[in-house]
Amino acid sequence: MMTVITSSGNNKNSLFDKRFGRTAWFCLYDEETKKTTFIENTDNETSNGAGTKAAEKMVELKVEKVISGDFGPKAKDLLDKFNIQMVIIQDDGIKVKDILEKLKQ
Template identity: 45%
Template sequence: MKVAITSTGDNLESKIDPRFGRCAFFVIYDTETKSTEFLLNPNKNASNGAGPASVQMVADKGAKKIVSGEFGMKIKSMLDGLEIQMIVIKDHQKTVKSIIDMLK
């Protein structure tokens, strides 16, 4: 299964990005192959609709779970429809690596 994690940077030591739609990077982690892929978020500075555009990007990658700090209003019903689970991390100091360790 693939999990998307919002990240502030492009490596495993980066902290989680608390914003979903406007995060700096998406990390796509595959729980079966243990591979990670870092994607620059082109919607970071979108004037509007960053959330739905980011859902589209992450869903396109086949992610079934998203780990982030918070999710906007517009996308919750979309994610429900796509059967993608939202996981909210309250501790924004957590690194991408520590989140991946929790998923293992």
């Protein structure tokens, strides 16, 4: 199962990004192989529709779970439609590796 965590940088030590559509990087985590890959979000500078584009990307990547700080209404609708699980974490200052560790447990 593929999980995406929104991240502000391209390694596990970077801070967890609380935005979904405008996050800098997506951390892709494969639960079977325990491997992580980082994908740059190319649409985080667009003036509108960033959430929609990010949600479309999630569908393309066949992600089943997205962990972020908040989801916009459009992204929420789309992710809902494609049965992608949304998880909201609102703790401040946590790192991507903290979340990965929790997931591995």
